[in-house]
Amino acid sequence: MADTSPGFYMAIKKTELYSSLWQSCDELRGGMDASQYKDYVLTMLFMKYVSDKADNDPDFLLEVPKGGSFGDMVALKGDKEIGDKINKIIGALAEENDLKGVIDVADFNDEDKLGKGKEMQDRLSKLVGIFQGLDLGANRAHGDDLLGDAYEFLMRHFATESGKSKGQFYTPAEVSQILAKVVGITKDTSQDLTVYDPTCGSGSLLLKAADQAPRGLTIYGQEMDNATSALARMNMILHDNVDASIWQDNTLSSPQWKEDDGRLKQFDFAVANPPFSFKAWSTGLNPADDEFGRFDYGIPPEKNGDYAFLLHIIKSLKSSGKGAVILPHGVLFRGNVEASIRQNLIKQGYIKGIIGLPANLFYGTGIPACIIVIDKAQASSRAGIFMVDASKGFMKDGNKNRLRAQDIHKIVDIFTHQTPLPGYARMVNYREIEDNDYNLNIPRYIDSTEAEDLHDLTAHMRGGIPDGDIDALSHFWRVFPNLRNTLFKPSDLSGYSHACIEATQVKNTILAHQEFKAFSTSSLRIYDQWEAEHLHRLESIAIDDDAKALIHTLSEDLLTRFAKADLLDKYDIYQLLMEYWKENMQDDVYVITQDGWKAGNELRTLKVAKGEKLKETPDLVINKVKYKSDLIPPSLIVARYFEEQQNTVDALQVKKDEATQAVETYIEENAGDDGLLEEAKNDKEKVTKATVTARLKALKNSLSDDDEIAVLKKCQSLFNKEAAANKAVKEAQTKLDQAVYDKYPELDERQIKELVIEDKWLATIKSDIKAEVERVTQQLANRVKTLEERYAEPLPELTTMVSELAGKVDGHLKKMGVRW
Known part of the structure; x- marks a missing residue:
């Protein structure tokens, strides 16, 4: 143990x-x-x-x-x-x-x-x-x-x-990941290349960027706030980047990093999340006579520093440099001097792409922001700007929005490969941008609005489901070609169909259809092939292995395989694995890479200081000692080795529940105001075994309360049966818990791997994918049901029905003597 x-x-x-x-x-x-x-x-x-x-x-x-x-x-x-x-x-x-x-x-x-x-x-x-x-x-x-x-x-x-006013020291890690990945750092990037953040805050952006290079990068940062720059220094040390250069001062008025001749130092990469629309950006400098020449393309508005930071970054990049900057959407479309700066930058070819992000991601503001990706290396040959509208991909997290792992991966994939995707991303050539007066507002170029679900007046009048609505589900019919004929048949009215299945039976019909079964089987076969490919890799996890490299290999292969799956979104499948990794699997893997598989034999004793509460819920309690397993929950051991004993506990629990129900029912029937258990209630108006016993004792010598005594004795008997049933459950559960406790030190490495890899990890992942398969078909079932119910009763039939019902009501009123 x-x-x-x-x-x-x-x-x-x-x-x-x-x-x-x-x-x-x-x-x-x-x-x-x-x-x-x-x-x-x-x-x-x-x-x-x-x-x-x-x-x-x-x-x-x-x-x-x-x-x-x-x-x-x-x-x-x-x-x-x-x-x-x-x-x-x-x-x-x-x-x-x-x-x-x-x-x-x-x-x-x-x-x-x-x-x-x-x-x-x-x-x-x-x-x-x-x-x-x-x-x-x-x-x-x-x-x-x-x-x-x-x-x-x-x-x-x-x-x-x-809150809003003090949360700007931190860029959400998910956004930092996107900047780090789209800025152009690859596995071939050399360690001696530099990365720079002129408004580095607590340093998270710099660290995420440096992490993209196998051996890191040479880090430079500057931050105006003293306490926040201190956080950045600590952050660098906590991330084993002791040599990172972080300076505290105002970047725009007093840039620290300069060449020997006084020019701004230029870097290979830059990432930044400057304060949005900073009003005091020009304090301490004369933009019209800037010694570094940062404002040659125009001087930003006096009380809005968004472009001041962008121009500083562009000036701080080498001729081959690349940058990624978070700015508010306003920089894409605001007029006057900002329009002139924007036009100059576009003509220079510096802007490689723009990524529109969801609103309410950042802690300092709720407004939507964008990532402007700068690439000086390809500026002269650039013919357009690649735009991505990622504003709709997020999850709610309290009062903020957060990007999911799948959102990050999709953005990075699409942008890195410049892959056009209707309603999401496209390359916009300079001619089109010029025709729009150099306005870069993303909705001008990408329509991400969902089509309206319009009602068909003819169908409402004459009945039938519009074939256009059914055709809109073509991505399902490609996979289920015969299912359409099972669900719909042509009507006498051209262009319309009738439902063949009752709306309430649509889902069951789909699940039972042979084509759905084939789809489900083929989808799970993809998973099974992925599992077979990586089972040995999981079994081979050893001390000092790289856990992050493991999940990268597993998740990327799962994503690649499900790219070929019908109907399923590969990013949704990827998200399932990444969520499970974050919530459970990563802890398990880190334990194994630290302590080895023998950790599966271990149970920690949970102790708590006097006057404090226990922080963790115990997995087992043996002789009043509380234990916690860090790798194998007792339920897995029970399922694999003690199924029969668990069945015994479950059966006894059923009997105990029945006994409890019998007590509650009997009391309910006899404890009303006139009931014979009324006198057996306590101060809280409850009948308990103790109050029943006390009442019986009080009536011991009574000769006139036979009925009440009989009811009390029956109630006492039911309480005794419940107590006996409860005792049986506890004894059986205690015996089972002891058996499980004794099993932990007996587990050999093979058994531990079976429990952790097969019963815990892979069983959970496969179950989640099965649920995703059913969720996709539920979308079809819901849409079919909606269409059937929408056009089930044509207007003439409803009118006739209303008329008939009105006539019946009128007849009943006349019989009652009511006259209009």
Whole structure:
């Protein structure tokens, strides 16, 4: 069984780390808002990470001095001067590693934010205790950007809680991924090439871009806000980019990165999410006499800096440079001087493409934005601009919208391969843009509106379903050519058909049809072939394997295979796998790549400090000890090895439920105002076994209440049967739980792999794909049902029916003596 000694650590799961980090935020809420307490939480995360990393990695680039480690903080728990002493510990680490002004921004001795005296002492002691319970040095799995992902998790939540005015320090990770992928960085990109972000915020865009190159890129960033630039520095270190160059100052008025001759330094790649429509962009500079020549194509409006940042980026790119910039949609169509700048940039050929994004993605604003992709290398030969309208692909996430994995992949695929797709993407040549006065508003060039579902007046008048509506389902009829004839037959009226199946039976008819069965079989065969291809790869997962490389291989192959499937959208299938990976499978894989398959034998003992609540739901409770499995839930072991015992528990549970129902029914029949159980109710007007027993005792010597006694004894008997049934269930369940508990250490590696790979991962993925197959056919069934019900009753028949019913009502009223 699991080793529960203090020295035993299993790889920490991402979901558990996120939960602990967010709990640390709870300790700080109240005295400050999220835009402030993020500095405390991220500083504590940084201190814990650096200390653990230094303990586990002798080649770690940062030095942890004596008196400057997280361990020194732990020693302060309960100390009356904990706040001041934490500041000194952080200061020691900052001094040793040239991180002054970076990790010492938050004041841990601020009474206004953290409380006075005992309140601060307790709050900071709890905060240190939460991080003390995390072993951030134990995760060595290759490709496991545990801390980087945790940082992203915190930044997203901080941005969400900070609200509209303070959420601009963070670009959503999904949007960052798109910029990083469309900017032109490939697997062949050299490590010595440079990537630049002039408004880098917390650095997420730079890191996502650098991640696209196999060995990373040389990173340069600048950020105006002091606290946010500090976050960026910490973020770089947490992502193992210690050498990244981040500078704090105003990029437009005081650009830091310059050549020896004073010109702006030029970079290979640039990514940016500048503040939208920044009003004070010209503070500290004279745009008409800009020493760097950034505004040769026009000076942006005095109180709108969108084009100022774009022009700065273009000037900061080499002649072969590429960039991707997030800007509000207004830059595509606003007039006056911005129209002139836009026309000049188009004529220069710098704009390779424009990607329209959904509204409400960003934390600083709800307005829709776009990505402008710059490519100087092909500017002279460019004949048009590739446009993508991705505004409708997203999911709701609280009060914000979020791009799904499938949305990101589709955007990147379509843009990278310049693939035209009706209603989504097309290449727009310069002549067409010129004809539109250089207005780049995407709806001018891509119509993504859905066709109206129009009613047919003739069909309403004369009956029948318009053949045009049926023909509109042609993508289904290509796969189900004979199903159409099963569902519809021609009517006497040319161009119209009649339904052959009752609307309520349409779905069952489709599911039972041989063509649907063939479609379902062929769709699942694609999955089966994918599973067969990768089963050995899954079985071969070993310690230190790259988990992210694994899911990339699995998901890309699944996407490729389902591109050939009928009716199914390959991106929908891809999304199913990526959702399961994010919610469950990635944690499992990271555990295996850290601890090996033996992790399947382990059960963690769940412990909770006095006065605190248990954070996790136990999987098993044996002799009052709570256990959690990190890899194999007990239900999988039960299903494979203890089916008969589970059937016994289920059967006893049915009997217990029947006994409970019998008690409830009997009480309901006899506990009314005049019922014989009325006197057996307690203060809460409930009849219980105890109240029945007490009432019987009270009537022990009574000779005149035979009927009531009989009812009470019957009720008592039913309660006893329920108790016996409940006891039987508990005994059987306890016996089953003990058997499962004993089975964990007995599992060999082959059995663990069967349980995890076949019973858990692959069974879930296949089930999800089966559901997607049925969902697609449900779309057909719903549409057919809608058409049938819409035209089921022609207007003349309805009029006649109304007339007949009106006549009957009139006749009944006359019989009742009512006269009009």
